Amino acid sequence: MADIAVTLADKRGTLPADDKLGFGKIFTDHMFVMDYETGKGWFDARIVPYGDFDISPAAMVLHYGQAIFEGMKAFRTEDNRIVVYRPVDHLKRFNNSADILSIPQMDVDLLHAGLNKLIEIDKDWVPQSLGTSLYIRPFVISVDPFVGVKVADEYKLLIILSPVGAYYASGFKPVKIKVEEHFVRAVKGGLGEAKTPANYAASLKASEEAQKEGYTQVLWLDALEQKYIEEVGTMNIFFKIDDEIITPELNGSILNGITRRSVIQVAQDWGLKVTERRISIDEVYAVHAEGRLQEVFGSGTAAVISPVGELSWKGKNIVINNNQTGATSQKLFDYITSIQQGRVADKFGWIGEVTKI
Amino acid sequence: MADIAVTLADKRGTLPADDKLGFGKIFTDHMFVMDYETGKGWFDARIVPYGDFDISPAAMVLHYGQAIFEGMKAFRTEDNRIVVYRPVDHLKRFNNSADILSIPQMDVDLLHAGLNKLIEIDKDWVPQSLGTSLYIRPFVISVDPFVGVKVADEYKLLIILSPVGAYYASGFKPVKIKVEEHFVRAVKGGLGEAKTPANYAASLKASEEAQKEGYTQVLWLDALEQKYIEEVGTMNIFFKIDDEIITPELNGSILNGITRRSVIQVAQDWGLKVTERRISIDEVYAVHAEGRLQEVFGSGTAAVISPVGELSWKGKNIVINNNQTGATSQKLFDYITSIQQGRVADKFGWIGEVTKI
CATH class of the missing domain: 3.30.470.10 (Aminotransferase class 4, branched-chain amino acid transferase, N-terminal domain)
Incomplete structure (x- = not known):
């Protein structure tokens, strides 16, 4: 070397x-x-x-x-x-x-x-x-x-x-997310899977507008049909529906998040059913109407887990879990941060010790 | 000021x-x-x-x-x-x-x-x-x-x-263009209309592959259906079909080229029929098969006009105008460059004199 x-x-x-x-x-x-x-x-x-x-x-x-x-x-x-x-x-x-x-x-x-x-x-x-x-x-x-x-x-x-x-100086606070209807971040055949400046440049206008309207970030839908859920501004996204954890499958336009991988592995290790598949915004609103949408949360390096308390799509708002942090969101946050900070055993081999020189 | x-x-x-x-x-x-x-x-x-x-x-x-x-x-x-x-x-x-x-x-x-x-x-x-x-x-x-x-x-x-x-040190040379099937450059709701680094970063992989295969540039199709023609790597594109000049309409994902505008204005001034509309790659291949595709050329600041001699799409090549520069391409190039170089009157008011200090 x-x-x-x-x-x-x-x-x-x-x-x-x-x-x-x-x-x-x-x-x-x-x-x-x-x-x-x-x-x-x-x-x-x-x-x-x-x-x-x-x-x-x-x-x-x-x-x-x-x-x-x-x-x-x-x-x-x-x-x-x-x-x-x-x-x-x-x-x-x-x-x-x-x-x-x-x-x-x-x-x-x-x-x-x-x-x-x-x-x-x-x-x-x-x-x-x-x-x-x-x-x-x-x-x-x-x-x-x-x-x-x-x-x-x-x-x-x-x-x-x-x-x-x-990130959460005053404790977990569920965020309000705007489902973006006009702008798109990335498309199949584009750069969406890469961590490259271009993807973030493409997100600025929509994020700026969402923030003016009081939302923390935007949730991107697919570029082709503006129907299927992709990811949030700087996070991947998860839905807990009927005790199943669902997250959009990697399709070339979604970032292959490292914290996303951690969430999937930990949840599976806990015996939860985890599914990576296409999920539409209509489905999310439908299961919410039926009382089956238990939790929504984002995953990313900055926040680790970010509970979503409210979604807004085409002027229709839904409140998730009474705008409270869900049990699974909290448990994932506590467990992954405990591994990061060395407070529980690193059973997945995720921790790299900084070698002394 | x-x-x-x-x-x-x-x-x-x-x-x-x-x-x-x-x-x-x-x-x-x-x-x-x-x-x-x-x-x-x-x-x-x-x-x-x-x-x-x-x-x-x-x-x-x-x-x-x-x-x-x-x-x-x-x-x-x-x-x-x-x-x-x-x-x-x-x-x-x-x-x-x-x-x-x-x-x-x-x-x-x-x-x-x-x-x-x-x-x-x-x-x-x-x-x-x-x-x-x-x-x-x-x-x-x-x-x-x-x-x-x-x-x-x-x-x-x-x-x-x-x-x-x-640009054409040894005279006009019609170029070979690959119609891109996998990668996309921009999508409605994205940054395609802006001159911003992101759009060019998105084009690098496809251009690199096309050049390895012997093509000068790629012709981008729309991101949604991979069907409608958008633009070439660094140029807008025009088709002369049955004596009509056709170019993709501005749709938010195509660059609003200044030379594109000049071409449209000059051609109309000459009494040619110019149409800005959606045009599919299937249509281009179909009119070529019927012997109705007279010319294809790009427009941009670097080349002004760039005649296209060959298109390749899904492994099917078509040769345009016997791989020769068409009369309209040549005439547009000669006229616009003559205005630029002050050899003919600036009837459109395009020329800015550099003011003496």
């Missing part, structure tokens, strides 16, 4: 108090960087002080969006170990996104080693109190200074770290 | 020989820059030496793709004037793309003045020989250092200039 050169920052910053962390605004002292050139492959893996870098105004990513990213988290356990949640699964998905965007494959072992080394160096930035974590953002951008549409020949990979506060 | 501060470069570069220009690789000595912050609006319009700039690794554009661009051209006329082709139409479309991406509106007059001033300063970079031009790339990127999906609060606008060689 390639060596990872380390250049330490002259000055170290300080982790703010847990209630000052917020999300995505504070960054640690160092970052991991690696470059790629056609014919040379990925090279010069290194850890350097966190900071701005030079970019050409003609850099391809700024014009044609060839880029990918990942999002995962590290936690400080009660016994003061630092662990990463499903790092290899995230890095494998990073390579899957790379394939969809015609970006060269990366060495997962090298990235994993680089990530662990980076976290070890910035370990004082990992907060400890319940719900806090160190958010990890690996990303690749195309940087050739060339104004023309093509697959790039030069890329830059970075991993940056951001300590984040508790 | 805001002042535009100018900082001149210490050293000037030299315009390469026309046959060394290529496309999108060479940039002039200066660029136009302007910043935006919520609450402050657009500010600090300035012309500075062309060069790399600092960007935060957390800059939103690198993660969530909130960005737009334009592409237009300046020409040096035979009598040594420098003119820009439809600058105000391009800048208005820039604002339309901004709206779709939730980016704040820009002052078209200010941008136009800034563009003219920039070109005047770098006027020695405008090549003169037939087919050459100065390609103009205005773009806006979101630059807040924030890792979370939202509409940004900070933007940077740049205009960069690139002298480009003749």
Whole structure:
């Protein structure tokens, strides 16, 4: 494996108090960087002080969006170990996104080693109190200074770290979600399965409108018929109907969420019936009318589990479980966060220890 | 109107020989820059030496793709004037793309003045020989250092200039186009009408595969039925059938091309029947079989007109007009390029003179 050169920052910053962390605004002292050139492959893996870098105004990513990213988290356990949640699964998905965007494959072992080394160096930035974590953002951008549409020949990979506060600082609060009728996020044959800037750019207008109307996020329907449920803005979605857990099947336009996988595996381990299938918004409204819709919740890296208390579709609102967090949502949240924070045994092998250097 | 501060470069570069220009690789000595912050609006319009700039690794554009661009051209006329082709139409479309991406509106007059001033300063970079031009790339990127999906609060606008060689250095050559069956570029309710990186990121995989198979570009079908013709990779498309010019109607997922508009206006001015309507790939193949498909050509800023000599769809190839440039394609190319280069009167009011400073 390639060596990872380390250049330490002259000055170290300080982790703010847990209630000052917020999300995505504070960054640690160092970052991991690696470059790629056609014919040379990925090279010069290194850890350097966190900071701005030079970019050409003609850099391809700024014009044609060839880029990918990942999002995962590290936690400080009660016994003061630092662990990463499903790092290899995230890095494998990073390579899957790379394939969809015609970006060269990366060495997962090298990235994993680089990530662990980076976290070890910035370990004082990992907060400890319940719900806090160190958010990890690996990303690749195309940087050739060339104004023309093509697959790039030069890329830059970075991993940056951001300590984040508790998502539910004042306890679980079920969210209001707007079922989007006009805009679409992704379509079969498009980029929906990739974690790539394009999918998020496509969501901005709808999210902005939904937020103005008082909703937290939008629930996307399929692009073809505007009928089948796909995913929420930054989460996959689950429905509990007649004690069965149902989630939209992976179809090429839905993100293959890592927390989605965790929810499915845990629920099955608990003996619950879990089904991945097409589910229409009509069906959700119909089973709600019949009193059979027990819970709705989202799954994602940021929130882990996010109970949905209200859905709005074509001006018709339905309230789920009296706008209270359901038992299964709560139990999944408690269990998965307990694994992440090392409070229960890691029976699924999801936890990556940050190796000491 | 805001002042535009100018900082001149210490050293000037030299315009390469026309046959060394290529496309999108060479940039002039200066660029136009302007910043935006919520609450402050657009500010600090300035012309500075062309060069790399600092960007935060957390800059939103690198993660969530909130960005737009334009592409237009300046020409040096035979009598040594420098003119820009439809600058105000391009800048208005820039604002339309901004709206779709939730980016704040820009002052078209200010941008136009800034563009003219920039070109005047770098006027020695405008090549003169037939087919050459100065390609103009205005773009806006979101630059807040924030890792979370939202509409940004900070933007940077740049205009960069690139002298480009003749698109058809060795004369018109009809291209081979692959009709895409698997991938889709955009869908109604998506970003297809905007000039935004996301649409081009979505095209990379299909274009790469088509090029490996020997095709120049792909022709996109609609995302819903994979039946109706949308546009080619970087061009709109026209069909001449029974002496009628037919092009797909604007439907929200097709780019509202400026050259497309010029073609429609010129053809109508010539008394040709021009129809904007849905047209299916089946219809194109059917009229070809009946000997009624006279010409196929693309329209775009880079090529102006690009005759299509061959289409391939589901393994069935059709050759159009014996793989020769059709009379209408040739006449449109000659006429529009003559207007651009000041060789015929600008009867449509498309030409913007670069004002002397």
